[in-house]
Amino acid sequence: MENLNIGICGWGNVATGLFKVLEENNTIIHQKTGCNINIKVIGARRNNPKCDPGDVIIERDIFDVLDHDIDAVVELIGGVDTARELILAAIKKGKHVVTANKAVLFHHGDEIFLEAKKANVSILFESAVCAGTPLIKVIQEELSANNITKIAGMLNGTTNFMLSEMEEGSSFEEVLKIAQDKGYAEPDPKFDIEGYDAAHKIGLLSSIAYGTPLPPDNFHIEGIINIKKIDFDYAKELGFSIKHLAVAKKDDLNIQLRSHPVLVKDNSYLANLKGVRNGIEIDTDLLGVIHIAGSGAGQEATASGLISDLINLMKTNGVFSFPDFPDSLNTIDIAELSFKYYFYIEAMDEPGVMASIASIFAENNISIETIIQKESTDGVSPVILITNRYFEKNVNKVIKTLDSLASIKTYRTIRIED
Numbered sequence: 001m002e003n004l005n006i007g008i009c010g011w012g013n014v015a016t017g018l019f020k021v022l023e024e025n026n027t028i029i030h031q032k033t034g035c036n037i038n039i040k041v042i043g044a045r046r047n048n049p050k051c052d053p054g055d056v057i058i059e060r061d062i063f064d065v066l067d068h069d070i071d072a073v074v075e076l077i078g079g080v081d082t083a084r085e086l087i088l089a090a091i092k093k094g095k096h097v098v099t100a101n102k103a104v105l106f107h108h109g110d111e112i113f114l115e116a117k118k119a120n121v122s123i124l125f126e127s128a129v130c131a132g133t134p135l136i137k138v139i140q141e142e143l144s145a146n147n148i149t150k151i152a153g154m155l156n157g158t159t160n161f162m163l164s165e166m167e168e169g170s171s172f173e174e175v176l177k178i179a180q181d182k183g184y185a186e187p188d189p190k191f192d193i194e195g196y197d198a199a200h201k202i203g204l205l206s207s208i209a210y211g212t213p214l215p216p217d218n219f220h221i222e223g224i225i226n227i228k229k230i231d232f233d234y235a236k237e238l239g240f241s242i243k244h245l246a247v248a249k250k251d252d253l254n255i256q257l258r259s260h261p262v263l264v265k266d267n268s269y270l271a272n273l274k275g276v277r278n279g280i281e282i283d284t285d286l287l288g289v290i291h292i293a294g295s296g297a298g299q300e301a302t303a304s305g306l307i308s309d310l311i312n313l314m315k316t317n318g319v320f321s322f323p324d325f326p327d328s329l330n331t332i333d334i335a336e337l338s339f340k341y342y343f344y345i346e347a348m349d350e351p352g353v354m355a356s357i358a359s360i361f362a363e364n365n366i367s368i369e370t371i372i373q374k375e376s377t378d379g380v381s382p383v384i385l386i387t388n389r390y391f392e393k394n395v396n397k398v399i400k401t402l403d404s405l406a407s408i409k410t411y412r413t414i415r416i417e418d
């Protein structure tokens, strides 16, 4: 296929970015691939003052895009329910689908892939995870001969930016405001700071690496809202940095899926990726550990991934190889996983406070690797400790005890990622 006729649904940030990049880089795309991508129609319920679509046909109802003579639909409306309806309708009409929408695939991926397989059309989604930074095709194609044992990374630019700034001394509230002013965080930042966006992305990566279902059946999701800037100082003192990590890890017949803050060694690759960049580590048997980092959002970065999917469609003539995994893998509950833990505990400043905190851990058969008592202020004594490695279900017993004691003013705990 040398010519691909497409319809774009949605006319926001990403769609207009795709339009502009296809106009500006058309020659370079043709020179490198021999392919022509023609935008035949755009589904836009209103004009976008930031982009003039020229003489491309505009449909005010996005579903009318599907009635045009196009090979593929690029779904860029975001959200879940209407996007699902649109994608399923496109499949029914025999159109290939390219989407940047992680949320719809996370919640309805299995249904969408099944329908696409039946209709013999492709579903491509390179830009749904870390925009155009190549990950999906790397895992699906370049690493297809590898046994991948772990995929872990900072998959949300907003949280990585916020944590990097907090490490430099800003508070959570200050840095959230900066992220919103810079346009990194949405006016409603819940999706980013509560860990859902990163969870959606690792859910998609796990589905292509391990065949885990979409939606997944067991996923631990936690955000960064409880982390305080003082935690960075204590983490640093102990040789760690704090990151928000999304992880898919396979051992034997189990998969763990989790998206939560962690302490990582401060000299590690992931600890040193600062700011809005996304970064990922893939553990493979043939190539060892691979690192990939790049821009995780933005018009141009996302257009890069979308165009790579469109070119892939042309090169494969739309023939898509659907993965075929056995369904024997079990997604394990986080209570059954083991970690080392960082604890920050504020106790009433009484004689023997450190000993009494240590005894809470000892009573629950949890041994402590490091314990430090800080200077008391206002009658409160901060104690920082790192445990040895224990199952989460055991550590939960310590948490229950800390919750029940009047002498404990507050506490926080963060898992430590090996």
Ligand SMILES: NC(=O)c1ccc[n+]([C@@H]2O[C@H](COP(=O)([O-])OP(=O)(O)OC[C@H]3O[C@@H](n4cnc5c(N)ncnc54)[C@H](OP(=O)(O)O)[C@@H]3O)[C@@H](O)[C@H]2O)c1
Pocket: 009, 010, 011, 012, 013, 014, 015, 044, 045, 046, 062, 076, 077, 078, 079, 082, 100, 101, 102, 103, 127, 128, 130, 131, 296, 297, 298, 299, 302
């Ligand atoms: N922004 C990024 O950097 C980035 C990176 C990677 C992936 N993505 C993904 O790309 C997709 C699009 O993101 P975006 O940033 O372009 O969002 P956006 O700027 O909000 O644009 C969404 C567009 O879809 C339209 N739309 C939404 N619901 C619609 C409906 N029911 N019917 C018709 N039109 C509808 C909106 O129209 P109105 O303007 O009329 O509401 C708008 O034109 C999302 O799935 C997002 O997760 C974004």
